[in-house]
Each structure stands twice: as structure tokens, then as C-alpha cells.
Amino acid sequence: MKYIQSKLLVVIGLLMGLTAVHGQHLPTSNHRTHQDIPFIQEYSVKYYSSDDTGDLKKVYSDRNGTVQVLGEKWLLRTHAGAFLYPGSFTADKTYLAMKDKNVRNITTVENQFVYLDDKAVFSNAWAGSLYLKHGLSGAVNFAHGEDFSFLVSNGSTIHLVNKEGVSYKGKISGSPVIGITYDKNSGNYYLLAENKLMSFSASSKKLDILTEGTGFTSFALREGKNKIAIGTTDGYFEWNLLSNKQEGSKNKALPWPSLTSLVEINGLLWFGSEQGAFMQKEDGKFNYYLGERWLPGDKVLHISQKNEDEILILTDKGLAKLVFMSQTLAEKAIFYRNQVRDRHIRHGFNATLVQMEKGNINSGRIKDSDNDGLWTSMYLGAEAFRYVTTGSADALQNMKESLDAMERLYTINDIEGFPARSFSRSGFKDQLGGSVHWQDASDPEWVWKATTSSDEVIGHVFVFGVIAELVDNEALRQQAIGLLDQLMTHIVENDWYLIDFDGKHTTWGRWNPEYVNGFPTMVGDRKLNSSNIIAMLQTAYHFTGKEVYKKEAYKLMDKHGYLENLMRPMEGIGKAEEGSDDWAAMLSESWNHSDDEMYFLGYWGLYRYAFTEELKEKYRIAILDHWEAERPEKDGLWNIFGALVDRENFDLEEAVWYLQEYPLDMISWNVKNSHRKDIELLEPNFRNQSTKEVLPPDELKLRRHNGNRFDLDGGNNGKEEYSAGDIWLLPYWMGRYLNVISEPLPE
Known part of the structure; x- marks a missing residue:
């Protein structure tokens, strides 16, 4: 977002398409630091229709904020509804007499509801004084002109009606009229049919055909630009009202070109289509709203503005109210912190909410995971950085609870220094995921999960180092250092393997040179x-001082080539050459994004605790080489890690873009993007980068940092809610600790 000092201007800026992160980044201590002033955060409040609602047609809001929906059977109002808690519709019984009105259309005049029925144009505002009989059988379309005059049409006939009565009647040949609008600058009404655009002069009563074509579906007057945008079944074009010519060619490079609705809001075009809604930004690109993160249904019927920071989008399955809220990153962090503590903590672990009923967060359960230790390490790291940055007692308590959970991974089994993947009460062992790997603990009340992998181990070491280095609580420091020492002793004494309950190494816990x-x-x-x-x-070595760790590290680097291995440029990583064994071929089929997560978590200890300055410089080169390869993904955590080794040249703007654009709704709604005509697709490649530019996080499926941010489609039908603990809070609080993100600035 472009940053504007006033919250009001920030909101208006969003609606005017100011969505690129080119903010004000003022130097702090001679370093680049993002100044945390308010930006625009979007979210959706949804209202679902039911079987007895009938077809929906249009939606408007009046000056009081009342939302009214024109349905097939009756006028509807929204009922309840809040972020994460969908609402519904109810028949609007506000005015008893409206029950007998056969309302065919609805609009607003001076922010008051105005209706069209089979007899008149009327309103309940202005003390009910507006009642204009139009005398047109089957009237379905109308538009307000000057001084409470209206042009009304039944598709084949138009009547101009005002307080004096019907002042004009005319016929329309060919395709029926499907829409009418009015231009106060020219005094002309414009009428759209499926095959032509027409103008009607209210003063001369002259009807003209401006252009003809096929597949016209919707149109919008471009205020102050002397243009009309015309939506079709295959893109849109603009008609210049002064030159009476089409401007340029039809634009088909849209998220979806079959358009159903078109409106201009604050100077920007909003499109409804068979596949979602989208807003065209000033740079010509689009914000795309598709899937139940944003909309109840895919087919958009109508779009209107509610107020300066809300947009109403009516679909075939209900209504979405898009809210554009002004907030700082710090305020977003508070929201996410509450999300984690409210429903994502399981025995101190940072966990996922699963088995939800279509986005209902109160219907799910928190689930164990193969990666409980990893996701909790990342959340624990976030809380450690928060504590170091703010001194929060709450963060300290959260750390204690999660570190106790981490410690119990080591004590719930009888293998010295071996961390379980997870643990759970035993009564539901048959229902736990991957049940074959669950082992009975000495206490029959509990079971623990075996086969621990290197993913968990590097996460443990990362956060143990963070706590040991930064946290000024000696009990927590010693707890972390003790666990670190136990883990590394196990690995060294077992010839660089994790040895499981069966005396064999785990599948992935292998660092042995052979x-x-x-x-x-x-x-x-x-x-x-x-x-x-x-x-x-x-x-x-850094925290225990035990020479064995340093000695063995140098042996691996000097005798077994581990320094050469880790320094190898990323451009050399690819598919195994022909003739390699099946294991090597399987591991190199494509780029592994879980590997990226393991690399970057390891970079904390690789760089900060380097044995020598010479090694530290070598590590810096290797880290930056990897970061350079990852830049197209614009992952917030990788970019913040980039600041660890180069404060001046990491992608600060992209890190902030990631944090700002991440959706508040962390539910696994299905998303679709592969059909879009406005993105540049790439040929299949080793890194599985599908598009030239990565899409914003709020247009993609929910994923952790170990997922491919170039996956265009996917999701889990709203059955899961991810925790913000590892996805968002870690990069944010790490950025705060590294002073590349400022504390919130006063308004």
C-alpha cells in the first residue's frame, strides 16, 4: 500500500487502487527500517442465502448503513454476520405496505432507497412523497436523472417520468434494454442492450445508437472522463463519448473475461464475472476476489459501494461485504496473537484447527502433527523475539508453556536425547494421524510419535539458540541449553543419526558423511x-562450550567436505543425473520448499555462531546466494532472514508486502487462479514456478513457509484454520527484533 498519514485517506487510497507497497522507509540507525504506519487490511463478511431465498438480483445500502437486497420473491435484509461468523438473509418487513409491492428493481438517490414496481417509481424516504406513475407494463430497468426525473424501460419501450407525469414514450428495436445510467455532465441517459449502446437526451428527447456489437452484459459511466466502460462476455472496452469512438482494443486480459457486472467506485472499475470479482488498480493490474475467503458464490450478480471503506458484492449464493480497515502491522500482530491463543494451542504446541464445518471455527478440533516440534519452535521463536523487543510478561509466559511442551518431547520416551514428533493422550490412539508411528509411553495415559525427522531437529536447534542468546530469564536459558546439549549429544554419539525406539535410524534424521x-x-x-x-x-558449541562439537564440526568440514557442500551455489541444484539411484532421483524430482524452511532456520546458527570471521563471511555468501534464488517467491520470512546478513540490500518492501497482504482469514478455503487471463504463465520448470510474478498471499491458498507460493489452485474447502504463530508472527517479530520493522508510530 502507499502510505498516507490520515486513516481516511488510507481507506480512500485503497479504493482508488493504491495497493503497491512503495511506502515511506525512513533510516533508523543508518539502516533501512519500515515505518509502521497504518495500511489497508481487507477482509470479508459473508451472508449466505438459503433454499427459500430465491434468486438474488441487486444490493444497495442507504445513508443509514442499512443493506437491502432485491430478491426474486421479496426484498431482503442481512441478518447478523461478522468476520469469521457468516450471516444470513431475512425478509425485510420494515414497512408493512411493501409486502404488497411487486418490486422489480432498486437503486439509491441521495443515498436513499428508491424502488421500481409494476406501477411507479417510489420511495419511503422524503416522507414517502416520491411516487411517480410510469404507466409502463413490465417495467424492469430505471435510472435517476435530474430533479427526480427517471427513465424507465421494460426492455422494448422507454418512458421518461417526473413529477408532472410521463413526458416521453419511445420504442427500442432489437435486443431489449438491460441497463440504464445517467450522465449529469451531458444531461444524457445511456442505455445498454446486448447488441448496442444508446444515448437518450432528456432535453431534446432524442434517442441515438452510439455503437453496436455482440455480447454486451454491463456498463459503467467513467465519471469526469467522458467515457463509458462496456463489459461483454469476452472482456471490456471503453467508448469515448466526445469522439464517439472506441478507445483502443477490447481488454481480454482479465482474471475472467465473461463479465456480469460493472461499476466505477472512486474512479476505479470493479468487475463482476462468472468467476469472482476484481478491481482494476491504477497500474492496470487487478485485485482478485474469488472463493469463500471473499465471496459466498463464484458468480457475481451486482456490485455497489456501501460507504467509504466497504464494498457490497452480491453473488448467486449470497452477499459479501468487503471491509477495508486501516491498521498497523503491530495491530495485525495483536489480532493474530489472539487467534493463536484462542484456538491453536494444544498442550503448549502451536497447532492447526481441523475437521471444521465449512469455515466454522467453533466446529473444529486442534490436531497433533508430525511437525508439532517444528511449528512450535517457530512460534516459540516469535514469542522470544516479542519478549526481547517489548519485555512482555505475556510473551514470557507463552514461552514457558511452549518450551515445557518441547521439553516433554524429550522426556516422554526412554531414548536419551531423542525428541518425539508429538505426544497425545492414549484414549484416542486409533484416531490419531499416522497411527502406526505412535508408541506407548511408560505412563499408560500417554502415547508419543516416533520417526522424528531433520525438519523438527533444525527447528529445535534454531529456537534453543534464540532463547539461549537473547532471553534474560536464566531458567529458560538453561532449559533451552540443556535440551540443545541432549539432542546434539544423541546425534554425535550415534554417528550422525537419530536413533529411534527400534534401534534404527529414522528415515530423515541422517547427517552421516556416508x-x-x-x-x-x-x-x-x-x-x-x-x-x-x-x-x-x-x-x-557456542552455548555449551564443549569442544567435541567444534572438533566434530571441523572434521565434517575439512575431512568430509561439508564446507564445500554447503557453499555449493543454488544454481547447481537440480535433478539427479541419469543412472543415479532411486532415492536420489526421488529427492531431486523438483525443488523442495521444506528444504528452504530448514535452510533458513539453520542460517540463524550458521551465521550468528560461526567459529571464525572467515567462516562467517563464507556463510554470508552462501546465505545470500540462497536468498537470491528465493526472491521471486517474496516470502516474508526468507526476506527477514536476508536482513540477518545484509541489512542494506534485502527485500524490505517485499517482506512488508507479504505481512500486509496476508489474509486475516487463515482458513483453508479453496482458491482458483490457473484460469486467469491477466497473469503470465511459465513453462514447467524444476522450481515449479508457475507465473512470472507471484500473486498476493490473500489470492492464494493458505500455506506455511514450506509450501510453494506459486501453486495457483488448491485449498481444503474451509475445513482447517492455520495458526498465525509460525506463518506470520515469526517474520514480524523477527523483523521487529532486527529493527527492520519499527514499533507502531503515533498518528
Whole structure:
């Protein structure tokens, strides 16, 4: 977003398409720091129709904020409805006499509701004095002109009506009229049919055909521009009213070109289509609203403005109220903090809400995960950075609870230094995911999950290092250092393996040179495992002082080539060459984004706890090489990690863009983008980058940092809500700690 000091101007700025993050980034201590002033956060409040609602047609709001929907059977009002808590419709019984009115259309004049029925144009505003008989059988369309005059049409005939009565009657040949609008600058009404655009002069009573074509569906007057935008079944074009010519060619490069509705709001075009709604920004690109994150249904019927910061979008399955709220990143962090604590903490773990009924957050349960230790490490890191930055007692207590959960991963089994993936009460063992890996604890009340992987281990080491280095609570520091030492002792004494309950190494807990160097150099696991284990050993040495960790790290680097492995440029990572074994071929089929997460979490210990300045410089080169490869994804966490090694040249604007554009709604709604005509698709490639430019997070499916941000389609039908603990709070609070994001600035 462009930053504007006034909250009011921020809101208006959004509606005018000022959506690129080119904000004011003032220097702090000679470094680039994002100044946290208000930006625009979008969210949707949805109202679902029911079987007895009937077809929906139009939606408007009056000056009182009352929303009224024109339905097939009756006028409707919205009932209840709030963010994350959908509302519904109820018949509007406000005025008893309206029950007998056969309302065919609705609009607003001076922000008051005005109706068209089979007899008249009328309103309940202005003390009910507006009642103009139009005398037109089957009237379905109308528009307000000057001084309470209206042009009314039944498709084939038009009547101009005012306080004196019907002043004009005329016939329309060909396709029926489907829409009417009025231009106060010229004094002309404009009428749209499926095959032509017409003008009607209220003063001369002259009807002219301006242009003809096919497939016209909707139109919008461009205020102050002497143009009309015309939507079709295959894109839109603009007609210049002064030159009476089409401007340029038809624009088909839209998210979806089959248009159903078109309106101008604050100078920008909003489009309804068979596949969602979209707003054209000043740079010509689009904000796209599709799927139940935004809309109850895909087919858009009508769009109107409610007030300066709300847009109403009526669909075939209900109504969406888009709200454009002004907030700071700090305020967004508070919202997410409450989300995590309210429904994403399981025994201290940072967990996902699952088995929800179509987005109903009160219907789900918090689930164990193979990655409980990893997701909790990332959330625990966020709370550690929050505590260090703000001194929050709440953050400290959250840390204690989550670190206790982490510690219990080590104590719930009998294997010294081996962390379980997760633990749970035993009564529901048969219902737990991946039940084959669940083992009975010594206490029959509990079970624990085996087969721990390197994903969990690097997450543990990352957060143990963060706590040990930064947190001024000695009990927590010693707890973290003790767990770190136990874990690394297990790995060193077991020849660089994680040894499970059965005495065998786990599938992924392997850093042994024979395994690591058994991969061809282009297979990513050779570089990744080398980078991770050196980071882990450096972290252990830094906080325990045990020489064994330093000695073994140098042995891996000097004797087994781990330094060469981790320094290998990312451009050399690709598919295993022909003739490689099946394991190497499987691991190198395409780019692994979980590997990215493991790399970057490891970079904390690799860079900050380097044995020497010479090594630190080498690590810096390797980290920046990886970061450069990841730049197209615009992942907020990778960019914040970039600031760890280069405060001046990391992508600050893109990190802020990620944090600002991430949806407040963290529900796994289905999304679709592969059909879009406004994005540039790439040929299949090793990195699975599907488009030239990554789409905003609020137009993509929900995913953690280990997901491919170029996946265009997907979701889980609203059955899950992700925790913000690892996805959003970690990059934000890490950015606050590194002072690349400021505290919220006073207004």
C-alpha cells in the first residue's frame, strides 16, 4: 500500500487502487527500517442465502448503513454476520405496505432507497412523497436523472417520468434494454442492450445508437472522463463519448473475461464475472476476489459501494461485504496473537484447527502433527523475539508453556536425547494421524510419535539458540541449553543419526558423511544436510562450550567436505543425473520448499555462531546466494532472514508486502487462479514456478513457509484454520527484533 498519514485517506487510497507497497522507509540507525504506519487490511463478511431465498438480483445500502437486497420473491435484509461468523438473509418487513409491492428493481438517490414496481417509481424516504406513475407494463430497468426525473424501460419501450407525469414514450428495436445510467455532465441517459449502446437526451428527447456489437452484459459511466466502460462476455472496452469512438482494443486480459457486472467506485472499475470479482488498480493490474475467503458464490450478480471503506458484492449464493480497515502491522500482530491463543494451542504446541464445518471455527478440533516440534519452535521463536523487543510478561509466559511442551518431547520416551514428533493422550490412539508411528509411553495415559525427522531437529536447534542468546530469564536459558546439549549429544554419539525406539535410524534424521556424500552434488540434500549439521554443531558449541562439537564440526568440514557442500551455489541444484539411484532421483524430482524452511532456520546458527570471521563471511555468501534464488517467491520470512546478513540490500518492501497482504482469514478455503487471463504463465520448470510474478498471499491458498507460493489452485474447502504463530508472527517479530520493522508510530 502507499502510505498516507490520515486513516481516511488510507481507506480512500485503497479504493482508488493504491495497493503497491512503495511506502515511506525512513533510516533508523543508518539502516533501512519500515515505518509502521497504518495500511489497508481487507477482509470479508459473508451472508449466505438459503433454499427459500430465491434468486438474488441487486444490493444497495442507504445513508443509514442499512443493506437491502432485491430478491426474486421479496426484498431482503442481512441478518447478523461478522468476520469469521457468516450471516444470513431475512425478509425485510420494515414497512408493512411493501409486502404488497411487486418490486422489480432498486437503486439509491441521495443515498436513499428508491424502488421500481409494476406501477411507479417510489420511495419511503422524503416522507414517502416520491411516487411517480410510469404507466409502463413490465417495467424492469430505471435510472435517476435530474430533479427526480427517471427513465424507465421494460426492455422494448422507454418512458421518461417526473413529477408532472410521463413526458416521453419511445420504442427500442432489437435486443431489449438491460441497463440504464445517467450522465449529469451531458444531461444524457445511456442505455445498454446486448447488441448496442444508446444515448437518450432528456432535453431534446432524442434517442441515438452510439455503437453496436455482440455480447454486451454491463456498463459503467467513467465519471469526469467522458467515457463509458462496456463489459461483454469476452472482456471490456471503453467508448469515448466526445469522439464517439472506441478507445483502443477490447481488454481480454482479465482474471475472467465473461463479465456480469460493472461499476466505477472512486474512479476505479470493479468487475463482476462468472468467476469472482476484481478491481482494476491504477497500474492496470487487478485485485482478485474469488472463493469463500471473499465471496459466498463464484458468480457475481451486482456490485455497489456501501460507504467509504466497504464494498457490497452480491453473488448467486449470497452477499459479501468487503471491509477495508486501516491498521498497523503491530495491530495485525495483536489480532493474530489472539487467534493463536484462542484456538491453536494444544498442550503448549502451536497447532492447526481441523475437521471444521465449512469455515466454522467453533466446529473444529486442534490436531497433533508430525511437525508439532517444528511449528512450535517457530512460534516459540516469535514469542522470544516479542519478549526481547517489548519485555512482555505475556510473551514470557507463552514461552514457558511452549518450551515445557518441547521439553516433554524429550522426556516422554526412554531414548536419551531423542525428541518425539508429538505426544497425545492414549484414549484416542486409533484416531490419531499416522497411527502406526505412535508408541506407548511408560505412563499408560500417554502415547508419543516416533520417526522424528531433520525438519523438527533444525527447528529445535534454531529456537534453543534464540532463547539461549537473547532471553534474560536464566531458567529458560538453561532449559533451552540443556535440551540443545541432549539432542546434539544423541546425534554425535550415534554417528550422525537419530536413533529411534527400534534401534534404527529414522528415515530423515541422517547427517552421516556416508549418507550425505552418497548423493550427487546436484541433489539438494547433500548441501542441505551439510549446512544444517554445521549450524547445529556451532550452536551447541557456542552455548555449551564443549569442544567435541567444534572438533566434530571441523572434521565434517575439512575431512568430509561439508564446507564445500554447503557453499555449493543454488544454481547447481537440480535433478539427479541419469543412472543415479532411486532415492536420489526421488529427492531431486523438483525443488523442495521444506528444504528452504530448514535452510533458513539453520542460517540463524550458521551465521550468528560461526567459529571464525572467515567462516562467517563464507556463510554470508552462501546465505545470500540462497536468498537470491528465493526472491521471486517474496516470502516474508526468507526476506527477514536476508536482513540477518545484509541489512542494506534485502527485500524490505517485499517482506512488508507479504505481512500486509496476508489474509486475516487463515482458513483453508479453496482458491482458483490457473484460469486467469491477466497473469503470465511459465513453462514447467524444476522450481515449479508457475507465473512470472507471484500473486498476493490473500489470492492464494493458505500455506506455511514450506509450501510453494506459486501453486495457483488448491485449498481444503474451509475445513482447517492455520495458526498465525509460525506463518506470520515469526517474520514480524523477527523483523521487529532486527529493527527492520519499527514499533507502531503515533498518528
